[in-house]
Amino acid sequence: MRVVVVGSGSGGAAFAGTLAASGRHHVVLLEAGPDYGPFDGGGWPAELLQTASLPRTHDWELENEDRPGGRRYELGRAKVIGGCSAHNGCSAVRGLAGDFDGWCAATGSDSWRADAVLPDFLAIERRLRLRDYPPEEIPPFQARAFDAAMTLGLPATGNFNDLDEGPAVGFCPVNKVGGTRWNCAFAFLDPVRDTGRLEILDRCEATQILLERRRAVGVRATRAGRDIEVTGDLVVLAGGAYGSPMLLLASGIGPPAALDAAGIASCHALPGVGHNLQDHPSALLRFAGSPALEQAMLRFGQTAVPYEEGLIVKARSSLATTAIDLHLVPCGGRQPDGSWNWEILVALVAARARGLIEPLPGGRFAIRHRHFTDPGDRDLAAVLEGIALARRLAAAFPDLGDEVSPGPDAGLAAWVRDRHVHYWHPAGTCAMGRDPAAGAVTDAEGRVHGLAGLMVADASIMPTVVAANTNLATIMLGYRLARRLMGVG
Numbered sequence: 001m002r003v004v005v006v007g008s009g010s011g012g013a014a015f016a017g018t019l020a021a022s023g024r025h026h027v028v029l030l031e032a033g034p035d036y037g038p039f040d041g042g043g044w045p046a047e048l049l050q051t052a053s054l055p056r057t058h059d060w061e062l063e064n065e066d067r068p069g070g071r072r073y074e075l076g077r078a079k080v081i082g083g084c085s086a087h088n089g090c091s092a093v094r095g096l097a098g099d100f101d102g103w104c105a106a107t108g109s110d111s112w113r114a115d116a117v118l119p120d121f122l123a124i125e126r127r128l129r130l131r132d133y134p135p136e137e138i139p140p141f142q143a144r145a146f147d148a149a150m151t152l153g154l155p156a157t158g159n160f161n162d163l164d165e166g167p168a169v170g171f172c173p174v175n176k177v178g179g180t181r182w183n184c185a186f187a188f189l190d191p192v193r194d195t196g197r198l199e200i201l202d203r204c205e206a207t208q209i210l211l212e213r214r215r216a217v218g219v220r221a222t223r224a225g226r227d228i229e230v231t232g233d234l235v236v237l238a239g240g241a242y243g244s245p246m247l248l249l250a251s252g253i254g255p256p257a258a259l260d261a262a263g264i265a266s267c268h269a270l271p272g273v274g275h276n277l278q279d280h281p282s283a284l285l286r287f288a289g290s291p292a293l294e295q296a297m298l299r300f301g302q303t304a305v306p307y308e309e310g311l312i313v314k315a316r317s318s319l320a321t322t323a324i325d326l327h328l329v330p331c332g333g334r335q336p337d338g339s340w341n342w343e344i345l346v347a348l349v350a351a352r353a354r355g356l357i358e359p360l361p362g363g364r365f366a367i368r369h370r371h372f373t374d375p376g377d378r379d380l381a382a383v384l385e386g387i388a389l390a391r392r393l394a395a396a397f398p399d400l401g402d403e404v405s406p407g408p409d410a411g412l413a414a415w416v417r418d419r420h421v422h423y424w425h426p427a428g429t430c431a432m433g434r435d436p437a438a439g440a441v442t443d444a445e446g447r448v449h450g451l452a453g454l455m456v457a458d459a460s461i462m463p464t465v466v467a468a469n470t471n472l473a474t475i476m477l478g479y480r481l482a483r484r485l486m487g488v489g
């Protein structure tokens with residue numbers, strides 16, 4: 001079978017690499033950004049490999065149209081082979097058993113049971129070279145944050161990625177090896193680059209899905225200023241939670257009224273496309289730091305890579321209906337311009353509000369997250385509890401200095417509404433589920449309802465975003481869907 005995969009990010013690379021490795025399929029992988037070749041080829045830009053901070057050199061530069069507080073609100077999505085796995089924080093967190101139970105409930109299929117996906121997590125984690133930080137690699141900021149977090153009364157984690165673990169404090173595993181971000185292109189594409197089963201078309205942006213009656217037969221794309229058509233027996237969208245629904249909508253697959261308003265001819269009604277947008281809305285507390293902390297970090301940086309993040313406090317607010325609903329993430333280190341940055345991110349990892357991606361006239365799209373719009377403001381209340389917890393942590397961290405933002409005098413509820421950020425974890429815009437009329441876009445196998453030869457295999461198919469960083473779950477689902485297509489797993 002000839003399979004066209006659009007997007008080489010966490011889901012797409014795992015899907016394409018796994019399918020190509022089967023030896024039975026020919027995979028054509030389209031990626032809008034550049035392909036820098038295999039890791040061993042040495043062609044990768046240094047900033048995408050180094051793991052001390054998050055690079056912004058390969059970005060789609062998407063923005064949230066809601067513009068909380070009237071400001072620019074950047075969303076951060078990578079445009080490069082490997083997708084966001086090539087510029088992310090490498091925190092490797094699986095999620096909760098309840099997350100996958102929820103996927104089973106939404107799809108009416110038990111194929112996403114926690115005990116069924118666990119072997120897939122173990123397999124992809126080996127590919128990603130996952131490891132725990134040894135004590136000598138933990139920077140002073142992180143070590144002090146851990147000591148402070150232990151005063152919150154939560155246990156130190158037994159096993160950070162135990163799907164059944166509740167509130168706990170610990171360093172999550174990472175896919176960073178010797179200071180290198182081990183991205184999904186290295187993990188899944190490098191092993192099959194020379195097999196003749198994988199063809200990569202980089203700097204190639206898919207613009208439309210080609211349909212013949214009710215079957216997808218390929219995609220139209222632009223490459224080097226030319227329009228091309230790439231055909232296959234199966235088309236798999238893996239453009240991410242923004243990119244995949246946009247391609248469906250641009251192809252006339254989505255809510256008919258919205259397509260009509262945007263001047264797009266509707267060819268297949270699927271009301272859920274672009275809806276159910278989720279992320280983990282977050283508040284970012286900033287602190288002044290101190291000369292003592294800077295000196296300790298400088299000394300550490302002479303012998304090891306000073307990672308900015310690693311510690312996560314998994315916590316549960318009084319509003320929670322899941323095992324945990326908050327992450328506190330202390331981040332600290334030196335910025336490329338030499339300044340110091342000391343923060344605690346408070347992320348709500350089980351938000352209730354839902355946003356959407358809306359087609360607009362002229363081929364444009366509006367991304368509206370609509371954070372903190374849930375009835376009863378429970379999302380806001382949970383984040384405010386998280387901020388209170390973060391302030392207790394900060395009070396127990398002697399060298400962290402004063403809180404400079406929002407500061408003790410801020411009206412907190414308004415500040416959260418105006419200044420909130422996100423955790424870079426968009427999901428849910430092509431949700432798996434049983435009933436297309438109720439918003440389901442794909443079935444439990446990632447197949448688009450009502451159209452043959454068309455699948456989605458990225459974070460957009462999560463009916464509910466995992467209560468965790470999303471990279472591992474996205475890779476797992478790409479790997480799992482490919483194996484199920486192959487008749488294994």
Ligand SMILES: Cc1cc2nc3c(=O)[nH]c(=O)nc-3n(C[C@H](O)[C@H](O)[C@H](O)COP(=O)(O)OP(=O)(O)OC[C@H]3O[C@@H](n4cnc5c(N)ncnc54)[C@H](O)[C@@H]3O)c2cc1C
Binds near residue numbers: 011031033078081
């Ligand atoms: C700055 C940042 C830090 C993060 N840190 C972490 C972390 O520490 N831990 C964690 O678990 N998660 C983290 N995440 C989130 C995680 O990386 C993502 O959830 C995950 O990579 C999403 O995978 P995906 O396959 O859905 O999409 P992506 O990885 O975004 O892949 C989509 C790919 O498709 C391509 N594409 C899109 N549209 C088209 C088109 N029309 N034609 C061709 N190609 C197209 C894109 O260029 C991209 O390469 C972070 C994300 C960001 C942005």
